[in-house]
Amino acid sequence: MNLNRSLSVKSFLRLVLCAFLFFTTFSRAQEQIAQEAFAEKVYLQLDKSVYQKGETLWFKVIVTQAKDHQPSPLSKTLHVELIDANDKIIDSKQIPLEQGVGSNSFELPYYYLAGAYQLRGYTEWNRNFKDAFTFKTQIQILEDKASQNTEVFKILNAGTAVAGNQLEVLIKPEFIDSTAGTTVDVHFEVAGNTKTYPVAKNEAGDFVFKKDIPQDAQWGELAVETPNGARHTEFYNLAKPNIDLQFFPEGGNFVAGITNLVGFKALDHTGKGVLVEGEVVDESGVVIGKFRSNSLGMGQLFLIPKKATKYQARLTKTDALYESKATTFFDLPEVSDQGTLLNVKLLRDKLLLSITSTEFINDSIAIQVASRGISNGKIYQKLNNGKLTLPVDKSNLPAGIIVFTLFDVNDKPLVERLYYNDLETQLLDLNISTDKLSYRSGEEVSAQLNITNFSKETALPTVSAVVVDSLFSAAQMGKSIQTYMLLSSELKGTIENATSYFDKSNTHRQRDLDALMLTQGYRNYKFISELNDDFDFEPELGLYVKGDVAALLAENKKKENVEVSLMIFGEQQSFYEQQTDSLGRFYFPLPPFTGNRLRAVLQTKNDAGRQRDYTLNLNKFERPEVHFKTQDKVNTTLASNAEFSDKIAKNPTDSFFDFDSSVNQLDEVVLDTYEMTPQRKKVQDLYGKPDVIFDGEEIRDKQESWSFGLFSVLRAAFGNEITFLPVTDSTGTYLKPRIQAGDETLILVDGITVRNYEYQLLQNLSTADIKSVEIIKETSSNYQDLFREANPFSDFNTVPAWGSILAIYTYSGNGIFTAYKSKGILKTTIPVYATSKEFYVPKYQNRENSTATNQLETTLYWNPDIIVDDAGTTHFSFYTNDLPGTKTILIEALSPSGKIGYSRYEYTVLEK
Structure with missing residues (x-):
């Protein structure tokens, strides 16, 4: 049987792309499609963001078409990987996708080191777009006692441990190895160099490590290793406190003689926004404008620059940590003698587009409106004395990031402006309620969900629910299906505190969104590549085995029409046969096997059915390069963890004992090198x-x-x-x-x-x-x-x-x-596909049968597949645990038409 599966995949892909073009209609003829419009958006909902060792990480995956957020019909397999701070993939799973949806879990064994980990998800198809649509998020794994006091490293000079100064660290290796002994190895990596230092207890019985920090240091990695091999690693920002202030004229042009809207963003040495105030001065020191940022370091101001004039900004107020920056001047962009500006602002339910030009006076222009790489057409108008004002009904545009591009009569782009269209009518309205506002420990909670604007949908949405202690909620990380689909997936870089842009209690959220578009959106929009239908990676339509057959002594000579047999040994043996195509390729589509890995044997035969010694080559799945940024690995201890630790710790540890600042430290150990690869x-x-x-x-x-x-x-x-x-x-x-x-x-x-x-x-x-x-x-x-x-399926007790x-x-x-x-x-x-397990919901009526682990579990309920009725309503129930405090119910949903739903609800568990 000659199954030319590779060609079948390509044919299917062509059909999908043709359908994509056919069903994407515009008000005028097709104007623009960006390459990225063909991508898939991958979103992983986690049950929480902080875990204890020994817990289970539950996740749901949603894969959509990038252009409209409808569930993707393309990929049937998603790859999910857990990556440690050494950039090593420590666990991975293949998840089957049904209408773009799947779910599974990762076990977090006790032998995992405490610290930051990255979870990433991607489809093979999305590798056509490099790293742009790989989903990444960070989690923290705490020691099993989840105590803030169990710090293995304590920076003794935290206020001065920066580049050019000294690092002084108190080390408590007994938290990772109770038999640590009297000497440990400390590995210190900074400025690209790693050295190992043996550190012995000093006279006070403490391990204290001191080391000078190089002047050019940015990030440092500190690891302690005991003689038994136990190891703990943490990352620190060692750069000197600093502020970088940048200015972004609206649309990219800073034009003399007319009013310019200018966005600005202030980042500190850790890459986070910092609140600043300042003023803009000309070459003579005359103040022409003042500015004040929001808490994320972003804002905007209006300026009327003059020709041939240089402008600078200086800070007048910021955190005391950056007082030295008061004497620093930051350059604004160079002033253009002539140019064109495009201003976008919200006026009730309209977007007001205002064009001002000093180079085009009574010329015809065109404004293109695009979303996620798809043009919605062009609006053709004529300038009147270099000006034009045009209202646009925002309800006629998609929700999310809109790109307005101004073209001249020769179809040359003049200016571009990103704007966030905050349109709640295009979101699912999720309403959560519980039968009470507060509960006793072990009491049953009855919750109800109602999707009020669901009636116009033609099919049921996919809905998930998680109930977790609020301290560990994923919402604490500022991430949700709403923030990812509408913001993070379309802008490069980290969006700090993304949930604040969708918080209805934030009265300045529209202003903050506009500041984000003017600054981070200025150069970081993802849908920018020209259309090219030549894709290097094909979508995975399920499980498969593929490769090619070559001559034994001439591997470049591929063999056509060779019989290839495949036998798979699982619970039952499976046998497949086919012939290679004209390029010597074979492709065996497989059923959706689940489990670990399955043993398989491939064999080549000649026309008579006898084995032939051809060269068999399997296509190996190449995992993308790991990009786990150092700043995402920095230890982030929970600020309010102390109260929780008091409740959850069964054996509270002692606080740090007194130490002697004198150090009994051995000489530096420098390893000899040999020819290194x-x-x-x-x-x-x-x-x-x-x-x-x-x-x-x-x-x-x-x-x-x-x-x-x-x-x-x-x-x-x-x-x-x-x-x-x-x-x-x-x-x-x-x-x-x-x-x-x-x-x-x-x-x-x-x-x-x-x-x-x-x-x-x-x-x-x-x-x-x-x-x-x-x-x-x-x-x-x-x-x-x-x-x-090396032994992934073995018992790890010994x-x-x-x-x-x-x-x-x-x-x-x-x-x-x-x-x-x-x-x-x-x-x-x-x-093969990872086997899934069900979330256990404990019932506490029978207290003696409830384990302490369950009673202290911080994820109370997890259901990735909540079923709603035709009216968009459902009920679910669960039990509280023995930990008092605030609990969070999170609901995330996606409709078949691409509407996104997110809602958060809190209730209280009382002290016993």
């Missing part, structure tokens, strides 16, 4: 230097005519350093290396962990592709984390604290799958 550096930084190195040439010199791969050569020629034990398991029979008796040897290929279900691939590695083989003996540095990654590592480096440099080339048969494992 990125892969070797990664391994050395994580696990230490190699004790034994076998060069690839040396290995090939030892190869005999009867050798059958790398392991056979190592076993015969270097048996004094490494032995091999035969192992038989569900993946087959293979050789497992062991460096030293009594330890567990783990394997890395090009710095990439080889998992236990991949070991059977190792013995056939060709020596021709080997650069070196290196042995690290008895290492404890990060060994436990590596063990868990994880060894130390062991050996066999590090293999290949010339290809991309791990085991690019080094391994099969001959007519390929044994492998394939990823």
